[in-house]
Amino acid sequence: MLKKAQFLLLNPQDDVVVALEQLISGAQLVDGVQVSGLIPAGHKAAIRPIAQGQPIRRYGQIIGFAKKAISAGQHVHTHNLAVGEFEKDYRFSEDYVPTAMAQAGDTFQGIVREDGQVATRNYIGILTSVNCSATVARAIADHFRRDLRPDVLEPFPHVDGVVALTHGAGCAVDAQGEGLAVLQRTLAGYARHPNFSSLLIIGLGCETNQIATLMKSQNLAEGGRLRTFNIQDSGGTPKSIAKGIQLIEDMLPAANQVSRVAVPVSHLKVGLQCGGSDSYSGITANPVLGAAVDLLVRNGGTAILSETPEIYGAEHLLTSRAVTPRIGRKLVDVIDWWKELCERNNAALDNNPSAGNKAGGLTTVFEKSLGGIAKGGTTGLMEVYQYAEPVEQTGLVFMNTPGYDPISATGQVAGGANLICFTTGRGSAYGCAPSPSLKLATNTILWNRQQDDMDINCGSVIDEGVDIAQLGREFYQMMLDCASGQRSKSEIHGYGQNEFVPWQLSVIT
Template sequence: MFSPTEEKALTDVTSPPTRSHVRVIRLNVDDDVVISLDQLVSGTRIESEGVTVAGLIPPGHKMATRAIEPGEAVRRYGQIIGFASQPIRAGQHVHTHNLAMGDFTRDYAYSAEAKPTALAPQVATFQGIVREDGRVATRNYIGILTSVNCSATVARAISDHFRRDIHPEALAEFPNVDGVVALTHGSGCAVDPDGEGLAILQRTLGGYACHPNFWSVLVIGLGCETNQIPKLLATQGLSDNPRLRTFTIQDTGGTTKTIAQGIELIREMLPQANQVKRETVPASHLTIGLQCGGSDGYSGISANPVLGAAVDLLVQQGGTAILSETPEIYGAEHLLTRRASTPEIGRKLVDRISWWEEYCARNGAQMNNNPSAGNKAGGLTTVLEKSLGGIAKGGSTNLNEVYEYAQPVRERGLVFMDTPGYDPISATGQVAGGANMICFTTGRGSAYGCAPSPSVKLATNSALMERQSDDMDLNCGAVLDGTNTIQALGAELFQLLLDTASGQRSRSESHGYGQNEFVPWQISVVT
């Protein structure tokens, strides 16, 4: 992602960064701002920058290191993050009150920086579940999917019967089954039967129906919905079989009978599902969905680069990482097109950016409606700034393919999937595409899980880790504290991913997250 100068700047952050009696971070020699690690008060002298603070600057926010005239570009990571909307003096807070979006030319330089990826000298392994077709699972669930919102209640009632926290006896004899989960949604009817929206929903459901982390799946409908189950199966190349059972409330005879039938079918499936055994498999069987949510000014400095370092290790093992959230790479996509394995792959990414620009325009929206309120409170000002930090999750290897939402991911290495920036929708698409794990960075404190794929969460700063430790799996704040490096924490994270893939439960799993976070992308006109 970063140029050699930017890579050195990020490395310098961990060794530790240049500091005086107050802590600030300069990421690139060409930057117009530094990032505060502590609250800066007016009159404080930043000796490393030769600047005196003018006003109050919260932790994680930006301070100008030079005078900036209205309309001038402002840089962080050595890249443009916006344009001054009013005069900014050296030492002043740089944020939404004086920094705005603007148009600028980006040099896509397709494939100019693509380079071969050296394979790791030693094979990393984990304890996975090998399915009959050779695919490898990290978990062993029984799933319940719904064709339409109208069957959500019965699906939940069936899964609740097998909840270990409510009915511990229901799965007591089946320790190798991770659980029974109902993944429901709010769509499936009153949409164009031949439109893109229904096709996306069917593709998403199809991806989950054959996901390796499910031993078996029930698909339940109402009976009269637009998203008819026979057509759903046909479009996805699926058919009823002993491990994919389908039925509707209307054909079964109502709610009570449907719930009873679902419970009975799962009881029949459990003994066989419990027969799975974990075995040693190479890390090349891991497909990780990359997510960031509740980001702050530190995300692009600590947790995202740490995740990028782990992704590089995974790719060197022959594994796969899915970078997504198209609106949150907007303005920084040129850093990916330069790493595209072929110019065609780079152009695919730019085509998806163009689609989003048109999509926003016809809906009266703008691509720069990001960051969120919480992101801004944490120090992020524009989507350009957020995008530059977000891309760091993808590490430094080539971009090998670009997929549309929920398409099956076949290519190895770093790939991109076109999704919205909203985390539950984005991760749902990644899992539908085959992600058997999710890795999620957060600076504000996200609470998230993604059944059937375990989600590992990374805190960007130590204060968050202390405050919300029961939701975080790894503290990347050590990068900011100067007590650890990006590369060392990346290696630690890679091992944590192997351990989690082997069955070690993540924090979100221990809290029971995952069922409510299934959110397929809805773009249909609802009639």
């Protein structure tokens, strides 16, 4: 990576450079090329003439095609660059290299459950079978809020809190359909999640998503750790709230009887997210997270890369690293499923990036995807999962989810993620109970403006020339510290309950 004072050339094959500050006409680029016009910070400038229809490269990869002729020095963005079809060489497994595992694996301070699962947090959870029971669930959780009633949980210092995770589905849906099956799989993943010491599921009583059917289809059993009831059977809202409060009070003493012990990093499952991305995401925060993920994997841990519409156009860089051709083809099948879903709904898989992404310098979904997959590091792709499926394979894996962060992370947590790592360039505010969420800022301007929401500044890669591997090691240690109980910024601010959003199958990119 060639660093200049005002711009970056990321790969010798690139047709563009990325501005590190606003560039004005006459500014020098490479080989005597001068800026023509105004190039905002984070945006791209052409460093050679590009003919109409010609592919344009960044990261040494195609990010789109010129909609019209572009002169050297001109701004390259949505007005003259667009996506287009091109042949991808998937090279299934040709670049796969077995991961060299650390000889003495790292540890973190985790909570070991009776079934052997390891938690990073210790919550009591309230799930709803249907939207109609959301108000009761929230009222019960509010009774135990430390910010409103600190005395209620004061005798239980080892309980991180009582959280209600509600949603807008569960009825007016085909009882045998795929949509309800995905919702039930998601709820079951949360019901089994080790970060819940115990759990209460509340229904209305007449909904399609009957609790009894949910329990049977997902092999869940009611007992001391898992309790259920319906509002209609409990005498209505006030009586249901009182009943729920009593059940939670009964759960608290056992939930408080936990301690943290040193456990191998192999018990850490990390969901990888990016939201509010900008042009620096693929230069700073995503590569830093990727470096940390490499350390995680080499110590036996698991990283879950997701957001399928945001790897579109870059999937060939993952298929070539797949452990077997079968795993690589599973990833291509997921991309093809999305193409068919979009076609059936008169939608476009390339409708990304968002307005904020474009303002930050990203132009096409291909450009966004090429930067996004850097979160996954460099190790082999070991498995591909459907939404909210239990993640059992260690190493780098992929889960099919939309790009919308709350839905995507909900699927990852349902699959077992006990930590979320979230990169952002525009300033996303996000949490993900019951799993803590760490946020990586891509640029120093964001860090200075929104430091109360960010956990680490990756803008130092550009501003100070900090080595990506070095910062990756620092963030890896931050991951272990957070998994050991150190609270993230989003936890301090109380984020996490409203971000539980199970996927209601549709085109959500």
